Amino acid sequence: MISAKKNGFDHRRLINHSCRLSRFARSTGAAVLCFHIAAASLALPAPNQLFYESRPAMGTSFEVYLYAPNRERASQLFEAAFDEIERVEAALSNYRSSSELSRINASAADARVVTDPEVFALLGQALAYSRESDGAFDVTVGKLMKAWGFFRSEGRYPSNEELAHAREQTGWQRVRLNRQDHSVFFLVRGIELDLGSIGKGYALDCVARVLREAGVTAALISSGSSSIYAIGAPPGKAGWLVRVSDPLDRTHILSTISLKDQSLSTSGSYEKFFKLNGRTYCHIMDPRIGRPVEGMLQTSIIAPEATDSDALSTAVFVMGPERSARLLDNIAGTAAIFVTDRNGVERIVRIHWPNQAANAPQVFKTESR
Amino acid sequence: MNRRSFVKAISAGTVGTAFARRTERVHGPEKSPVAPSDQVGLGIIGASSRGQELMRYFLRVPGVRFTGLCDIYEPRFAAARKITGEETPIYRDHRRLLEARDLDAIVVATPLSLHAEHVVASLQSGRHVYGEKSLGLTLGHCNMIVEAVRQSGKHFQVGHQYRYAPWFHEVVQRAGKGEIGRITHIYGYWHRNGSWRRPVPDPKFERLINWRLYKEYSGGLTAELGSHHIDFANWVFGAIPESVTGSGGIDIYRDGRETNDNVQIIFRYSGGRTFIFSSLTENAKVGAEVWIYGKDGSVEVTMEDATFYYEPKGAGSPVSEITERGVPTGATYSTKGEMPYRGPGSPVKVPQGTEGNPNLSACKSFIESLRKDARPFADERVGWGSGVSVYLANQAIEAGRRIMFADHLKR
Numbered sequence: 001m002i003s004a005k006k007n008g009f010d011h012r013r014l015i016n017h018s019c020r021l022s023r024f025a026r027s028t029g030a031a032v033l034c035f036h037i038a039a040a041s042l043a044l045p046a047p048n049q050l051f052y053e054s055r056p057a058m059g060t061s062f063e064v065y066l067y068a069p070n071r072e073r074a075s076q077l078f079e080a081a082f083d084e085i086e087r088v089e090a091a092l093s094n095y096r097s098s099s100e101l102s103r104i105n106a107s108a109a110d111a112r113v114v115t116d117p118e119v120f121a122l123l124g125q126a127l128a129y130s131r132e133s134d135g136a137f138d139v140t141v142g143k144l145m146k147a148w149g150f151f152r153s154e155g156r157y158p159s160n161e162e163l164a165h166a167r168e169q170t171g172w173q174r175v176r177l178n179r180q181d182h183s184v185f186f187l188v189r190g191i192e193l194d195l196g197s198i199g200k201g202y203a204l205d206c207v208a209r210v211l212r213e214a215g216v217t218a219a220l221i222s223s224g225s226s227s228i229y230a231i232g233a234p235p236g237k238a239g240w241l242v243r244v245s246d247p248l249d250r251t252h253i254l255s256t257i258s259l260k261d262q263s264l265s266t267s268g269s270y271e272k273f274f275k276l277n278g279r280t281y282c283h284i285m286d287p288r289i290g291r292p293v294e295g296m297l298q299t300s301i302i303a304p305e306a307t308d309s310d311a312l313s314t315a316v317f318v319m320g321p322e323r324s325a326r327l328l329d330n331i332a333g334t335a336a337i338f339v340t341d342r343n344g345v346e347r348i349v350r351i352h353w354p355n356q357a358a359n360a361p362q363v364f365k366t367e368s369r
Numbered sequence: 370m371n372r373r374s375f376v377k378a379i380s381a382g383t384v385g386t387a388f389a390r391r392t393e394r395v396h397g398p399e400k401s402p403v404a405p406s407d408q409v410g411l412g413i414i415g416a417s418s419r420g421q422e423l424m425r426y427f428l429r430v431p432g433v434r435f436t437g438l439c440d441i442y443e444p445r446f447a448a449a450r451k452i453t454g455e456e457t458p459i460y461r462d463h464r465r466l467l468e469a470r471d472l473d474a475i476v477v478a479t480p481l482s483l484h485a486e487h488v489v490a491s492l493q494s495g496r497h498v499y500g501e502k503s504l505g506l507t508l509g510h511c512n513m514i515v516e517a518v519r520q521s522g523k524h525f526q527v528g529h530q531y532r533y534a535p536w537f538h539e540v541v542q543r544a545g546k547g548e549i550g551r552i553t554h555i556y557g558y559w560h561r562n563g564s565w566r567r568p569v570p571d572p573k574f575e576r577l578i579n580w581r582l583y584k585e586y587s588g589g590l591t592a593e594l595g596s597h598h599i600d601f602a603n604w605v606f607g608a609i610p611e612s613v614t615g616s617g618g619i620d621i622y623r624d625g626r627e628t629n630d631n632v633q634i635i636f637r638y639s640g641g642r643t644f645i646f647s648s649l650t651e652n653a654k655v656g657a658e659v660w661i662y663g664k665d666g667s668v669e670v671t672m673e674d675a676t677f678y679y680e681p682k683g684a685g686s687p688v689s690e691i692t693e694r695g696v697p698t699g700a701t702y703s704t705k706g707e708m709p710y711r712g713p714g715s716p717v718k719v720p721q722g723t724e725g726n727p728n729l730s731a732c733k734s735f736i737e738s739l740r741k742d743a744r745p746f747a748d749e750r751v752g753w754g755s756g757v758s759v760y761l762a763n764q765a766i767e768a769g770r771r772i773m774f775a776d777h778l779k780r
Contacts, residue, residue: 072624076568087422098673098726100429116428117454181431182454213444214568 048218048235053078057085058093058200060224066211067218067235077214081221084210088203091119092195094142104184105192108175112183120182122307123175126198129311130172133327137315138287142192143169148292150283155274157281167290201265201310204229208306220259226266227313229306230259241357247298247339248346255337255353256360257302262333265309267317268298286318293318297346298339302354303331312336321349328352409736412437412496413476414463414487416449417578419501420478423528424452426732427476433736439466442577463487467494474739477501478528480586481593485510492521499735501528502600503592504749504756508777511756518749524738526745527752529600530731535719536675537727540661540668541604543717549677550664555605555644557598557660559590562653564622565630582626589628590617590648591766592759598659599762600747600755601670602636602644605661609754610636610644612773615766621651634762646762669714672727676714 048067051074055062064081068074093099104113115123129137142151147166149156158166169190176185195202200223207221208229219231220240230240239258246252247270257264269282273292281292299317303309312334316324321338328334328351335352409432413420416438427433435453438446439460446459460466467475467490475491477484477500485505491498498518504527505511518525531537544552569578580586581593588596603609617632630651636644661668666679731747738745757778765772 072564072566073568075564076566079563079566080568091425097724100726100729103429103725103729114429114431116425116452118425118452119429121454182428183431213448213570215570 049074050234051078053082055082055085057082058089058203058223059095059196060200060226062203062224063220063222064207065220066216066231068216077211077216080210080214081207084207085203088199088206092122092199092202094192094194094196101193101195108184109186109189109191112178112181112185114181114183117182120177120184122195122198122202123184123193124177125307126195126311127172127175127177129198129315132330133315133319135172135288136286136318136323137197137311138170138172138285139193139195139198140170140172140175140191141285141287142194143190144285144287144290145194145283148281148283148285149274150272154272155281155283157276163290170287170290172287197314198307198311200224201227201263201306201308204263204306204310227263227306227310228259228265229263230261233258233260238359239357241360244300244337246346254339254348256357257354258357258359259302262302262304263306263309264300264302265306265313266298266300267313269293269296269317270298284314284317288318295341296320296338297341300337302333302335304333308334321351325351407432407473407740409433409473409739410436410471411474411476412439412466412469412472413449413478414439414466414491415477415479415483415501416440416445417442417478420476421445421449421452422728423476423478423499423501423732424449426726426728427736428453429729430733430736436471437466437469439463442574463490467491467496472496474498474524474735480580481588482506482510482580482586485513488514488525489517492517492523492525495521495523497524497735497739499526499528499732500752502752502755503588503596503759504752506586506588506592506760508757508760511753511760515749515753524735524742524745525749525752526731526735526738527747527749527755528731529597529747529751529755530727531597531601531672532604532747532751533730533734534672534727535723535725536717537601537604537670539717539719540670540675543677544605544661544663544668545607548663549661549666549668549679552605552661552663553642554662555602555659556662557595557602557644557646557658558648558655559594559598559657560647560649560653560655562651564624565590565650566622566624566626579626582628584627587628588759588763590630590632590650591615591634591646591762594648594657595632595634595646595762596755596759598646599636599644599758600751601659602638603751603754603758606638606642606644608638610638610758610761610774612637612771613758613762613765614771615762616769617766629766632762632766634766636758636762668717673724675717677717678710678714 048069050065050067051071052065062085064078066074066077068077090096091100094101096102100115100119104115107113126139143166145151147158147162169188174187174191176187204221204223204227208231211219211231217232218234220228222228228242233239239260241256242259242264243253244255246254247268267284269284272283273280284293286293296317299313301309301312301316303312316336319327324336328336335354337353338349340347340349411427411433413424413435424435435457437460438449438457440446441461450457458469474497477487477491477498479487481503484500488498488500505514565581567578569575576583581589587593613634613636615632615634617629619626619630621630631649634646638644657672659670666677669676735745761772761774761777
């Protein structure tokens with residue numbers, strides 16, 4: 001390592017062998033997805049090398065892989081990418097009192113809060129998903145999450161009073177957006193917007209724009225592996241390979257697909273949950289009934305943009321495969337793979353899901369469960 | 370892009386007047402001063418990263434609309450229109466922008482060397498101005514802006530947004546009342562770990578995008594980062610410095626840049642009061658913070674909060690028993706009194722919900738100034754104080770000697 005650094009070469013930023021990749025795959029919290037980049041392509045006299053950097057943001061770890069001609073250029077691009085993530089987090093974070101979202105949450109029940117068109121448009125997009133999913137996706141579930149103990153802790157069963165109180169302070173229909181002045185108004189006090197199910201995807205789309213504007217043609221960006229966006233493809237490849245793992249056996253790969261100028265997001269019940277009297281209560285709420293979703297293990301969604309895949313992975317997790325099919329039919333370029341749990345029996349359901357990527361490694365058995 | 374073509378392109382209007390005419394809209398007679406109920410129409414000159422950030426903040430103020438976008442770098446128009454959410458008229462020459470009739474005020478967020486030209490032209494067109502810091506690249510530029518504000522009778526606010534942070538006010542007020550005793554020293558840091566270089570899609574845009582790294586456009590770290598700290602020291606001391614010395618160099622990033630990648634500056638104020646500013650670009654341990662040191666305590670001020678610390682009380686406890694029992698002797702030197710204090714401090718409390726965002730508060734306050742026809746708190750005199758200090762500090766670093774403010778300032 002020391003001799004490598006003497007040559008002005010930093011191994012932390014350059015991935016040139018596959019063991020670095022498998023370490024990354026193991027380290028991604030949910031370990032649902034991982035990436036394969038053939039080592040061979042870097043041995044060719046290609047003008048670009050693959051660089052990698054990861055930094056904590058938005059309560060997770062953002063990962064950026066990009067091709068650049070040299071380390072100096074790569075580090076400028078990383079700076080620009082992570083600056084953009086910081087900008088988005090500074091506007092949307094619920095954990096910062098200085099954020100625009102905190103300002104809206106603090107005063108939109110008292111009076112209309114005028115916000116900028118960017119934040120307004122994102123809120124509009126979130127509410128549109130609520131409408132299209134008949135409330136399965138809802139950015140006002142914050143109070144419900146807290147009642148079920150999923151805010152900064154591992155969950156608990158709420159009392160009837162707590163639940164009733166939380167439900168009074170939940171509901172996307174209680175948020176009014178006024179297009180004339182870009183203002184937000186809450187019809188009841190206590191409503192709390194939480195963009196946790198759409199904000200990270202939005203940040204990825206913003207980063208993709210920044211990198212494209214800077215001339216990047218091949219990059220993979222991810223927010224803690226739960227949302228991934230692919231710019232172009234690695235040199236000589238059809239796309240960036242992404243693996244969807246079986247939530248019950250992470251070594252078993254359900255599908256390896258190729259992403260190019262597309263996004264993939266995954267939601268899983270295994271991220272945060274608690275068990276009580278033989279039942280499992282996960283952190284993903286069904287806002288329509290005020291309870292955690294049951295019977296769903298994992299959903300992965302492909303969409304043209306990460307804002308959409310992020311929101312949709314939660315929406316379809318709540319809706320289930322049958323109703324999701326109708327929703328996805330109306331949104332161009334989307335596809336989904338579900339892993340459901342019916343009384344302990346795992347079932348895989350695909351909607352428009354692409355075929356196994358042609359260059360997927362053949363080391364894993366395909367589904368046979 | 371060389372200097373001449375850069376400046377020419379931004380100021381001489383060589384580009385598309387036909388297009389400018391097509392996109393200009395006339396909304397009736399010019400509004401000035403702004404009535405409290407009125408919509409405020411803003412134009413921006415320089416819609417790059419900082420300009421775009423300011424646009425987002427201004428658009429969070431009720432009744433504000435951007436009615437003109439001016440830049441010389443084509444991709445910024447689309448980016449800025451994405452922020453306004455509408456097909457805002459665009460201009461490639463600031464003079465065409467200033468001919469538009471639906472503008473109440475102009476936001477100037479261009480490179481430092483262009484502040485004076487753009488601010489003065491905007492004021493002369495009868496518009497109020499929110500101008501980014503530092504005030505101007507040279508003493509002449511700073512003086513020109515102050516003079517133009519005076520002549521125009523319009524309002525000017527400089528982009529020292531921390532003047533609008535409630536915890537900054539609390540600190541200045543409490544320290545001013547003597548809570549930490551006589552204030553003798555202020556130490557300000559803005560340390561980062563990065564090259565400060567932005568990615569450039571094509572080498573021909575290097576100087577346009579990385580203008581901060583070139584002396585003809587920029588005052589470097591002193592201006593872009595230090596001006597906030599310098600303004601704060603001026604605010605706390607209630608004065609501008611009497612002299613400045615400094616050092617700095619291009620010691621890490623020898624990549625063709627002309628502005629220093631590290632600076633250390635010592636400002637002396639009246640009565641021996643001293644402000645020391647340091648900026649590094651390869652270690653971010655301390656980040657951006659300011660320490661105020663007084664005889665009885667210290668205050669740590671950051672971009673999000675502030676904390677008071679108090680010096681231990683030395684005198685006061687009865688010690689007569691040592692005359693009976695004697696004092697112990699030993700070979701051990703105790704380091705205790707020399708160790709940094711690592712205990713908790715007393716955080717500055719501002720009313721819940723008023724912490725806010727200094728950027729938004731500054732933008733909101735500017736719009737209020739227009740509606741109430743009131744002088745902004747961070748006015749041109751505030752900007753002048755930090756602006757001339759930045760300029761003379763860079764002169765001192767370059768000359769390698771102490772510079773007396775009185776030798777250069779006639780005010």
